[in-house]
Amino acid sequence: MNLLYAMRNNINNAEGTPLQKWMKKHGGMSVEKFNDFENNGGKPLTFQAETPQRYFLAQIDPKNKFSIIDKFSQIHCLQQLQNIASHEFLKEKLEHNDVRLHAMWFDIYTGDLYLFSRTKQTFVEVNQDNYFHLLHDADSWVYPTVVQKVESTKSMPASHNY
Numbered sequence: 001m002n003l004l005y006a007m008r009n010n011i012n013n014a015e016g017t018p019l020q021k022w023m024k025k026h027g028g029m030s031v032e033k034f035n036d037f038e039n040n041g042g043k044p045l046t047f048q049a050e051t052p053q054r055y056f057l058a059q060i061d062p063k064n065k066f067s068i069i070d071k072f073s074q075i076h077c078l079q080q081l082q083n084i085a086s087h088e089f090l091k092e093k094l095e096h097n098d099v100r101l102h103a104m105w106f107d108i109y110t111g112d113l114y115l116f117s118r119t120k121q122t123f124v125e126v127n128q129d130n131y132f133h134l135l136h137d138a139d140s141w142v143y144p145t146v147v148q149k150v151e152s153t154k155s156m157p158a159s160h161n162y
Helices: 002-006 018-039 068-085 088-095 131-140
Strands: 045-048 055-058 104-107 112-117 122-125
Touching (some): 002 068, 068 104
Antiparallel strands (some): 104 112
16 A cells, blocks of 8 residues: 555556556556545545446545545555456346445554445444444445435435444
Protein backbone atom coordinates (compact mmCIF):
# COMPACT_ATOMS: atom_id res chain seq x y z
CA MET A 1 0.00 0.00 0.00
CA ASN A 2 2.83 2.37 0.80
CA LEU A 3 4.33 1.89 -2.67
CA LEU A 4 1.03 2.43 -4.49
CA TYR A 5 0.22 5.43 -2.30
CA ALA A 6 3.67 6.92 -2.97
CA MET A 7 3.14 6.53 -6.74
CA ARG A 8 -0.40 7.91 -6.78
CA ASN A 9 0.60 11.26 -8.33
CA ASN A 10 2.39 9.67 -11.29
CA ILE A 11 0.23 6.60 -11.80
CA ASN A 12 -0.02 7.27 -15.56
CA ASN A 13 3.76 7.45 -16.00
CA ALA A 14 4.76 4.22 -17.79
CA GLU A 15 8.29 4.24 -16.39
CA GLY A 16 9.50 2.37 -13.32
CA THR A 17 10.65 -0.97 -12.05
CA PRO A 18 8.68 -4.09 -13.00
CA LEU A 19 6.91 -3.98 -9.61
CA GLN A 20 6.07 -0.29 -10.03
CA LYS A 21 4.69 -0.91 -13.52
CA TRP A 22 2.55 -3.77 -12.23
CA MET A 23 1.27 -1.65 -9.33
CA LYS A 24 0.42 1.21 -11.68
CA LYS A 25 -1.42 -1.10 -14.06
CA HIS A 26 -3.46 -2.89 -11.39
CA GLY A 27 -3.81 -0.17 -8.78
CA GLY A 28 -5.04 2.65 -10.98
CA MET A 29 -8.72 2.32 -10.06
CA SER A 30 -7.87 2.42 -6.35
CA VAL A 31 -5.84 5.58 -6.88
CA GLU A 32 -8.73 7.10 -8.84
CA LYS A 33 -11.19 6.30 -6.01
CA PHE A 34 -8.77 7.70 -3.44
CA ASN A 35 -8.42 10.92 -5.43
CA ASP A 36 -12.22 11.19 -5.52
CA PHE A 37 -12.25 10.71 -1.75
CA GLU A 38 -9.67 13.44 -1.18
CA ASN A 39 -11.14 15.87 -3.72
CA ASN A 40 -14.66 15.53 -2.28
CA GLY A 41 -13.69 16.14 1.32
CA GLY A 42 -14.07 12.53 2.41
CA LYS A 43 -17.69 12.19 1.28
CA PRO A 44 -19.00 8.64 0.70
CA LEU A 45 -17.74 6.84 -2.39
CA THR A 46 -19.75 4.66 -4.75
CA PHE A 47 -18.35 1.20 -5.46
CA GLN A 48 -19.50 -1.47 -7.86
CA ALA A 49 -20.62 -4.58 -6.04
CA GLU A 50 -21.02 -8.12 -7.37
CA THR A 51 -22.34 -7.09 -10.79
CA PRO A 52 -22.08 -3.91 -12.86
CA GLN A 53 -25.75 -3.21 -12.05
CA ARG A 54 -25.20 -3.23 -8.28
CA TYR A 55 -23.57 -0.46 -6.31
CA PHE A 56 -23.06 0.48 -2.71
CA LEU A 57 -21.91 3.54 -0.81
CA ALA A 58 -18.90 3.53 1.47
CA GLN A 59 -17.90 6.02 4.13
CA ILE A 60 -14.17 5.72 4.60
CA ASP A 61 -13.12 6.18 8.21
CA PRO A 62 -15.98 8.51 9.24
CA LYS A 63 -14.53 8.79 12.77
CA ASN A 64 -11.15 9.85 11.34
CA LYS A 65 -9.17 7.41 13.46
CA PHE A 66 -6.89 5.96 10.77
CA SER A 67 -3.87 7.29 8.90
CA ILE A 68 -4.18 8.49 5.31
CA ILE A 69 -2.49 5.30 4.07
CA ASP A 70 -4.97 3.20 6.06
CA LYS A 71 -7.82 5.11 4.40
CA PHE A 72 -6.18 4.43 1.03
CA SER A 73 -5.88 0.75 1.99
CA GLN A 74 -9.59 0.56 2.87
CA ILE A 75 -10.52 2.09 -0.49
CA HIS A 76 -8.22 -0.40 -2.22
CA CYS A 77 -9.84 -3.26 -0.29
CA LEU A 78 -13.31 -2.22 -1.49
CA GLN A 79 -12.09 -1.73 -5.05
CA GLN A 80 -10.97 -5.36 -5.05
CA LEU A 81 -14.64 -6.45 -4.90
CA GLN A 82 -15.09 -5.14 -8.44
CA ASN A 83 -11.85 -6.75 -9.56
CA ILE A 84 -12.82 -10.14 -8.12
CA ALA A 85 -16.33 -9.90 -9.58
CA SER A 86 -14.88 -9.44 -13.07
CA HIS A 87 -13.62 -13.04 -13.18
CA GLU A 88 -15.67 -14.97 -15.69
CA PHE A 89 -16.08 -18.10 -13.54
CA LEU A 90 -17.87 -16.04 -10.85
CA LYS A 91 -20.17 -13.85 -12.95
CA GLU A 92 -23.19 -16.16 -13.17
CA LYS A 93 -22.96 -17.17 -9.50
CA LEU A 94 -22.80 -13.52 -8.47
CA GLU A 95 -25.71 -12.52 -10.71
CA HIS A 96 -27.90 -15.22 -9.12
CA ASN A 97 -26.73 -14.46 -5.57
CA ASP A 98 -25.25 -17.94 -5.23
CA VAL A 99 -22.03 -16.27 -4.07
CA ARG A 100 -21.60 -13.03 -2.13
CA LEU A 101 -18.46 -10.99 -1.83
CA HIS A 102 -17.41 -9.31 1.38
CA ALA A 103 -14.53 -7.00 2.21
CA MET A 104 -12.40 -7.48 5.29
CA TRP A 105 -9.64 -5.09 6.33
CA PHE A 106 -6.94 -5.90 8.85
CA ASP A 107 -5.29 -3.16 10.92
CA ILE A 108 -1.78 -4.55 11.24
CA TYR A 109 -0.86 -2.00 13.90
CA THR A 110 -3.54 -3.11 16.38
CA GLY A 111 -4.42 -6.59 15.14
CA ASP A 112 -8.07 -5.56 14.77
CA LEU A 113 -10.17 -7.04 11.98
CA TYR A 114 -12.86 -5.00 10.20
CA LEU A 115 -15.71 -6.21 8.02
CA PHE A 116 -17.32 -3.82 5.57
CA SER A 117 -20.96 -3.47 6.56
CA ARG A 118 -23.08 -2.47 3.58
CA THR A 119 -25.85 -1.50 5.98
CA LYS A 120 -23.59 0.79 8.04
CA GLN A 121 -21.70 1.77 4.84
CA THR A 122 -18.34 1.53 6.58
CA PHE A 123 -15.80 -0.90 7.97
CA VAL A 124 -16.90 -2.14 11.39
CA GLU A 125 -14.52 -3.77 13.84
CA VAL A 126 -15.34 -7.44 14.32
CA ASN A 127 -15.56 -8.26 18.01
CA GLN A 128 -17.50 -10.51 20.36
CA ASP A 129 -20.17 -7.87 20.88
CA ASN A 130 -21.16 -7.43 17.25
CA TYR A 131 -20.15 -10.41 15.15
CA PHE A 132 -23.68 -11.90 15.17
CA HIS A 133 -25.03 -8.57 13.89
CA LEU A 134 -22.32 -8.44 11.23
CA LEU A 135 -23.11 -11.99 10.11
CA HIS A 136 -26.78 -11.08 9.85
CA ASP A 137 -25.90 -7.90 7.95
CA ALA A 138 -23.71 -9.84 5.52
CA ASP A 139 -26.33 -12.52 4.98
CA SER A 140 -29.39 -10.31 4.65
CA TRP A 141 -28.13 -7.38 2.60
CA VAL A 142 -30.50 -6.44 -0.22
CA TYR A 143 -29.25 -4.15 -2.95
CA PRO A 144 -31.15 -1.02 -3.82
CA THR A 145 -33.61 -1.76 -6.58
CA VAL A 146 -32.23 0.94 -8.87
CA VAL A 147 -29.99 -0.21 -11.70
CA GLN A 148 -28.00 3.02 -11.78
CA LYS A 149 -25.30 4.15 -9.40
CA VAL A 150 -26.42 4.84 -5.86
CA GLU A 151 -26.12 8.59 -5.40
CA SER A 152 -27.61 9.11 -1.96
CA THR A 153 -28.28 7.24 1.22
CA LYS A 154 -32.04 7.70 0.71
CA SER A 155 -32.13 4.52 -1.40
CA MET A 156 -30.14 2.50 1.15
CA PRO A 157 -31.75 0.25 3.79
CA ALA A 158 -32.15 1.52 7.32
CA SER A 159 -29.01 1.38 9.44
CA HIS A 160 -28.56 -1.16 12.23
CA ASN A 161 -27.13 -0.19 15.59
CA TYR A 162 -23.94 -2.11 16.26
